[in-house]
Amino acid sequence: MSANIALVQENKSAVQTEQCPECHSHVAAHPNFMSWCECGWNLKPHRQEHAPSMFASFYERLGQRVGKQLLSDMEVLEHLMPKPSKTKLFTIVMATVVHAISLAMVLLCLFALSIYREYPVLAILAVPMLILLWTQRPRIPKLSKDEKRDIVPREQFPSLYAFSDQIADYLHMPHFEGILIDEEFNASYRQVGLKQKRYLTLGLPLFSILSPAEKAALIGHEAGHGINGDSTRNLYTFTAIITLENWFRLLASRGEDEVLVEGNLFGLVSNVVGMLMRMVSFIPQLLIKLFIHSIYYESQKAEYMADYLGAKVGGTEGAIGLSRKMFCETTFVLSGQRFVLRGAKGNYFDELKAAVGSIPPREIERIRRVEMMEGSTLDRTHPPTAYRIQTLQHHAQLAPGAIQLTGEQLKQLERELSAVEAKLQERLVNLLKEKLYKKPIHQG
Numbered sequence: 001m002s003a004n005i006a007l008v009q010e011n012k013s014a015v016q017t018e019q020c021p022e023c024h025s026h027v028a029a030h031p032n033f034m035s036w037c038e039c040g041w042n043l044k045p046h047r048q049e050h051a052p053s054m055f056a057s058f059y060e061r062l063g064q065r066v067g068k069q070l071l072s073d074m075e076v077l078e079h080l081m082p083k084p085s086k087t088k089l090f091t092i093v094m095a096t097v098v099h100a101i102s103l104a105m106v107l108l109c110l111f112a113l114s115i116y117r118e119y120p121v122l123a124i125l126a127v128p129m130l131i132l133l134w135t136q137r138p139r140i141p142k143l144s145k146d147e148k149r150d151i152v153p154r155e156q157f158p159s160l161y162a163f164s165d166q167i168a169d170y171l172h173m174p175h176f177e178g179i180l181i182d183e184e185f186n187a188s189y190r191q192v193g194l195k196q197k198r199y200l201t202l203g204l205p206l207f208s209i210l211s212p213a214e215k216a217a218l219i220g221h222e223a224g225h226g227i228n229g230d231s232t233r234n235l236y237t238f239t240a241i242i243t244l245e246n247w248f249r250l251l252a253s254r255g256e257d258e259v260l261v262e263g264n265l266f267g268l269v270s271n272v273v274g275m276l277m278r279m280v281s282f283i284p285q286l287l288i289k290l291f292i293h294s295i296y297y298e299s300q301k302a303e304y305m306a307d308y309l310g311a312k313v314g315g316t317e318g319a320i321g322l323s324r325k326m327f328c329e330t331t332f333v334l335s336g337q338r339f340v341l342r343g344a345k346g347n348y349f350d351e352l353k354a355a356v357g358s359i360p361p362r363e364i365e366r367i368r369r370v371e372m373m374e375g376s377t378l379d380r381t382h383p384p385t386a387y388r389i390q391t392l393q394h395h396a397q398l399a400p401g402a403i404q405l406t407g408e409q410l411k412q413l414e415r416e417l418s419a420v421e422a423k424l425q426e427r428l429v430n431l432l433k434e435k436l437y438k439k440p441i442h443q444g
């Protein structure tokens with residue numbers, strides 16, 4: 001408690017003003033938050049910083065073109081419901097084509113091997129090709145060793161599992177096989193292995209700052225992905241996309257990072273092969289584009305549907321509050337840096353909660369403005385946040401959430417979560433130290 005008060009006081013004394021470099025008016029500046037001006041200075045749409053995969057960047061461009069049209073469609077509740085559609089059928093056909101090509105290549109190589117007596121050259125070429133096909137095969141998604149370590153046991157987290165089971169029951173879906181708690185400011189849902197077991201991942205920094213209704217909305221949203229028939233998450237389609245991405249990466253990267261060997265026959269052959277491969281890479285690229293067009297509508301619809309289900313579980317206010325809290329990532333990063341710079345003493349999660357609780361109204365106004373800007377998306381495959389909020393408000397008749405935690409349940413849940421705080425705090429501090437104290441690499 002004393003830590004919270006100290007932080008609030010520190011924030012209060014630090015308020016200053018700053019001159020806007022664009023319109024020269026004076027704006028309130030806060031060392032813990034980004035400065036901005038009503039004229040638009042420093043108000044940028046929120047985007048993820050790391051470089052997108054080719055798949056994600058196609059996806060984003062498509063979203064900029066057709067996102068708005070999709071939005072008006074989503075205001076009709078009936079359109080949100082999963083049902084068989086032409087686009088779904090096209091996706092299955094596309095995935096089948098990709099898998100059939102892979103299979104045909106394997107069969108062709110085996111055939112070439114079987115006629116090695118008549119055509120030894122073909123057989124010799126088939127061997128490296130088979131090895132390549134094997135190394136580029138799509139893997140069935142699994143949990144890594146590190147991820148398995150993050151699964152919290154049912155016996156030690158009875159309230160968390162009971163809460164999630166209650167939400168799953170309400171949505172008529174099977175219970176989660178396991179819940180992972182990690183140090184990220186995020187949450188996700190996935191199905192792994194051949195049996196497609198369901199796992200929920202909750203980032204403790206995000207989950208710990210959510211109100212009970214927002215917590216319910218978050219789990220409801222993630223669980224919603226398990227029942228809304230999102231075709232990108234289905235194993236058959238998913239492995240087809242991974243296959244295409246693998247082939248594209250392999251073909252397009254050939255020759256790029258190699259020094260061209262000149263002056264001998266080997267160099268010449270190598271250069272010609274590299275050029276040919278880059279030319280052929282347009283085939284998987286074209287197929288990826290077609291694929292994205294076919295799954296775009298379904299997967300965007302799945303996001304709106306997940307939001308809708310999240311709102312049913314946690315109430316419209318919970319769902320809207322959740323999307324606002326998702327924008328507190330900057331607060332998360334800055335408070336983490338301050339915590340590390342001050343020697344990482346005490347409980348970071350208490351500090352984070354206090355920092356989020358003491359966000360000044362001006363920062364909340366900035367978040368509101370940013371999220372209403374076009375192109376503001378939390379991750380590239382999700383629709384723009386403004387559209388999601390608009391749709392949630394449109395279906396606002398849902399008002400109170402179906403699943404509510406009692407005071408006693410909430411206390412118990414918080415006790416359970418506090419058991420992993422120390423471990424995750426250590427991990428976060430190490431990550432931040434690495435970033436803060438990383439020496440710049442000098443290039444000659």
Ligand SMILES: [Zn+2]
Binds near residue numbers: 021038039040
């Ligand atoms: Zn200005």
Ligand SMILES: [Zn+2]
Binds near residue numbers: 221225303306382
């Ligand atoms: Zn989602």
